[in-house]
Amino acid sequence: xxxxxxxxxxxxxxxxxxxxxxxxxxxxxxxxxxxxxxxxxxxxxxxxxxxxxxxxxxxxxxxxxxxxxxxxxxxxxxxxxxxxxxxxxxxxxxxxxxxxxxxxxxxxxxxxxxxxxxxxxxxxxxxxxxxxxxxxxxxxxxxxxxxxxxxxxxxxxxxxxxxxxxxxxxxxxxxxxxxxxxxxxxxxxxxxxxxxxxxxxxxxxxxxxxx
Amino acid sequence: xxxxxxxxxxxxxxxxxxxxxxxxxxxxxxxxxxxxxxxxxxxxxxxxxxxxxxxxxxxxxxxxxxxxxxxxxxxxxxxxxxxxxxxxxxxxxxxxxxxxxxxxxxxxxxxxxxxxxxxxxxxxxxxxxxxxxxxxxxxxxxxxxxxxxxxxxxxxxxxxxxxxxxxxxxxxxxxxxxxxxxxxxxxxxxxxxxxx
Numbered sequence: 479x480x481x482x483x484x485x486x487x488x489x490x491x492x493x494x495x496x497x498x499x500x501x502x503x504x505x506x507x508x509x510x511x512x513x514x515x516x517x518x519x520x521x522x523x524x525x526x527x528x529x530x531x532x533x534x535x536x537x538x539x540x541x542x543x544x545x546x547x548x549x550x551x552x553x554x555x556x557x558x559x560x561x562x563x564x565x566x567x568x569x570x571x572x573x574x575x576x577x578x579x580x581x582x583x584x585x586x587x588x589x590x591x592x593x594x595x596x597x598x599x600x601x602x603x604x605x606x607x608x609x610x611x612x613x614x615x616x617x618x619x620x621x622x623x624x625x626x627x628x629x630x631x632x633x634x635x636x637x638x639x640x641x642x643x644x645x646x647x648x649x650x651x652x653x654x655x656x657x658x659x660x661x662x663x664x665x666x667x668x669x670x671x672x673x674x675x676x677x678x679x680x681x682x683x684x685x686x687x688x689x
Numbered sequence: 690x691x692x693x694x695x696x697x698x699x700x701x702x703x704x705x706x707x708x709x710x711x712x713x714x715x716x717x718x719x720x721x722x723x724x725x726x727x728x729x730x731x732x733x734x735x736x737x738x739x740x741x742x743x744x745x746x747x748x749x750x751x752x753x754x755x756x757x758x759x760x761x762x763x764x765x766x767x768x769x770x771x772x773x774x775x776x777x778x779x780x781x782x783x784x785x786x787x788x789x790x791x792x793x794x795x796x797x798x799x800x801x802x803x804x805x806x807x808x809x810x811x812x813x814x815x816x817x818x819x820x821x822x823x824x825x826x827x828x829x830x831x832x833x834x835x836x837x838x839x840x841x842x843x844x845x846x847x848x849x850x851x852x853x854x855x856x857x858x859x860x861x862x863x864x865x866x867x868x869x870x871x872x873x874x875x876x877x878x879x880x881x882x883x884x885x
Contacts, residue, residue, distance in 0.1 A: 616833065619841040622860035626843050627816065627827050634820050 518593070518610040521600075524571055526550040529605060538612050540586030556582035556590050570597050570606050580613070592617040716767025716787030723792055725821035727769075729848040730785070734764035737878045738853065740870035746863045751775075758879050759783075759853065759870050770797075772882035773855070779882045780806065783846075783855070791815035794826040794844055803884035808835055813844065823847045838862075 559581040576597035582590040597608035737760040755776035763770040798806035811832040833840035847854040
């Protein structure tokens with residue numbers, strides 16, 4: 479695992495700020511795009527602190543940009559995702575690119591959101607340019623779908639259990655299980671499936687047994 | 690039939706049977722449960738059956754009251770095409786394909802002029818062997834790319850001796866649709882689906 483980002487002061491010049499001061503038309507246009515982007519754009523310093531964030535960060539996570547820039551970025555990452563996030567971060571710093579990397583980020587209310595990232599290094603400024611997208615809803619949908627698939631598979635397995643040939647007593651109608659134990663039909667089915675029974679009296683039994 | 694015509698017929702029959710013998714027996718091999726499922730559907734190739742909705746949510750009311758017909762129209766070694774006609778709407782075809790990992794279900798949606806609908810070719814692949822009578826198809830990445838909402842779709846197909854069922858469940862919503870077809874009574878084959 480690569481070493482975590484150091485917390486030393488970020489001495490690399492923020493060219494976005496410098497260039498913005500120059501007020502070149504191209505830079506103004508870039509700033510405008512940066513401000514209106516729906517996705518989360520950022521410049522992350524090699525020291526592990528955000529240098530620049532667009533407003534979408536505040537709208538998505540609830541923290542102010544000042545709050546997000548005041549702590550190492552890794553503190554906002556879900557503890558279970560930190561190791562692989564740092565590995566990915568180190569890979570990008572060494573010249574690699576991140577494509578569709580996914581991790582969870584802390585929100586102001588304590589919940590987490592799933593983000594999907596693309597990132598590329600900018601060695602001359604000592605930073606990583608990144609774009610993140612909130613995919614929490616699709617992740618939730620994916621989890622719901624997987625849960626349904628598991629339930630359907632389990633239901634099918636139960637059906638398969640009952641497709642076996644069951645030895646049943648011709649007189650008392652009890653069923654013999656794999657352990658040679660004779661059980662009632664209700665008991666057998668209840669033990670092998672999620673089926674539950676309610677008891678009543680059918681019309682013919684009502685006539686012959688009760689009346 | 691005169692003798693020469695009879696000979697030509699026999700020759701033609703021999704050529705066909707020889708050609709059949711050299712065909713690959715099937716597409717990629719499947720788990721036994723899936724082979725049984727595939728064979729059970731393929732046994733109905735060429736036949737059409739009428740169905741009825743046994744469950745639908747508000748989103749599917751457009752199909753209510755319409756005649757529903759499935760037609761096991763085209764079968765080859767690795768693909769089965771089943772147009773699903775809703776009244777006069779012949780835009781839908783279920784396409785089952787044998788893959789290296791199981792069975793794939795796709796939905797081929799066409800306009801009346803035969804061109805593809807913007808939302809088409811969605812579906813998914815089986816994840817496990819399933820059962821000889823039922824296969825489960827969770828939405829695949831292409832389906833999710835069409836619309837993230839479709840990412841929660843899970844389709845099932847069931848084939849029993851007397852009944853075929855197609856079902857869609859969209860998790861996290863009330864979207865659920867199930868149609869069952871009576872396999873005991875074939876109906877006249879409907880016209881070809883749009884785009885065929």
